[in-house]
Structures are given as structure tokens and as C-alpha cells.
């Protein structure tokens with residue numbers, strides 16, 4: 001059976017308690033494709049409220065980041081064990097904004113991923129190249145390097161990982177990768193997974209696309225065979241997120 005199409009909404013550092021509540025009520029009252037798994041990632045401060053507002057719905061919540069140490073003097077951080085304790089099922093790790101603005105290395109992302117999995121969290125693992133890397137034909141070198149750093153620490157079980165391919169040049173720019181550009185990288189990630197992950201896991205893996213996904217481009221992207229979902233930023237704050245969740249209908 002093909003894995004379920006996955007749509008994540010990454011709210012980033014946006015919104016108020018009131019706007020978040022309104023957005024969630026739009027989502028819970030909308031008719032969403034039952035064959036799609038929907039996860040929203042509000043800012044940390046809003047996570048528990050969102051989780052409560054989503055009770056009884058099929059929409060789950062995700063943290064936008066987490067630290068791999070269980071506890072201690074790490075001001076400003078939230079740990080994977082605290083997410084687990086609060087029954088937050090998902091966490092986004094390795095987002096390019098974390099990598100570029102907050103200096104997270106491939107190894108740090110791998111540490112976090114391994115720790116998150118060992119605390120029973122599901123992980124949306126982001127990978128992707130910058131414009132400069134794409135223009136110097138290094139897209140797959142970068143993506144494979146990022147994936148391999150994680151595989152080194154998580155050699156066996158990727159069943160709780162969703163890989164989000166997010167070309168940095170397409171994030172928040174309105175410059176979406178063409179369906180062909182995205183498909184090419186997704187297919188190469190699946191090839192990597194076939195070769196490097198234990199038998200049977202590539203078939204279960206979901207590789208989703210992120211970068212300026214919107215109501216107007218989601219259907220064409222979703223029609224590509226290797227695009228098994230989206231990680232949506234800006235448009236996840238708008239009612240059009242419902243259309244994106246329903247891209248396969």
C-alpha cells in the first residue's frame with residue numbers, strides 16, 4: 001500500500017493566540033481529504049493550546065525544533081523529552097532557517113533526529129540546497145550529505161521520518177521549484193533510500209516538498225509520482241491551506 005500523502009503546515013514565528021485559534025477552527029470545520037495526514041507546527045508557546053483545540057480531529061501537532069539533551073542549562077531550548085512528555089507527536093528538524101540563521105550543522109540535526117526518535121517522536125527532516133549550490137550543480141551532493149549525516153546516527157529505522165525536500169531558494173520567495181525540478185530531486189532521494197536504507201523502507205518513506213507551495217500550484221506538484229506531500233510555510237497561515245491539504249482530490 002502506498003504511504004499516505006502528508007501535508008505539514010509550518011507556522012514559523014507567526015501569529016497570535018487569537019489568530020492561531022481562528023486558523024485551527026477553519027481547519028477543523030473544513031472537509032479535509034481523509035486520505036491525507038495533516039500536521040501543523042505552531043510556535044512553541046502555542047503548541048499545547050493547539051493540541052487541545054485539535055482534540056477529536058485528525059490533525060496532529062508538531063514542534064518546530066527541539067534540543068537533543070533531556071534537560072539542563074540550555075536557556076531558550078525545548079527538549080525532545082519535553083515534547084514527548086507533552087504528548088506532541090511530531091517535530092520538524094533541520095529546517096533551513098535553523099541551519100542558516102541559527103548555525104545548526106548536519107551533525108547537530110542528526111543528534112536531534114536520533115534523540116527525537118528515541119523519545120518516540122516522529123520527525124519531519126528537512127534537507128535542501130541553496131541557490132548557489134544548485135547553480136554549481138551540487139544539489140544532490142548537499143542533499144545526500146545532509147541525509148547521510150542522519151543515517152550515520154539512525155542506520156536502521158526510518159519509518160518515523162518524513163523527509164522534506166526544501167530548496168532554500170524556494171522558501172518564502174514565491175519562487176516555487178517546478179514540478180519537474182522537485183520530482184528530479186525526490187526521485188534521487190528515493191534512489192538513495194533504496195540503496196542505503198534497510199530493505200523495504202524506501203517504499204514506506206514519504207518525501208515531501210516545501211518552498212512556496214500554494215493553492216495555485218499544489219495540484220500540479222502533487223501529481224508527480226515522487227512527491228508524497230508538502231511542508232507549507234506562508235500558505236499554511238491562510239485558509240488556502242485547506243486546498244493544499246486537498247491537493248489530491
Ligand SMILES: O=C[C@H](O)COP(=O)(O)O
Nearest residue numbers: 010171172211212233234
Ligand atoms: O517549512 C516550510 C518551508 O520553509 C516553506 O515555506 P514557504 O511555503 O513560506 O515557502
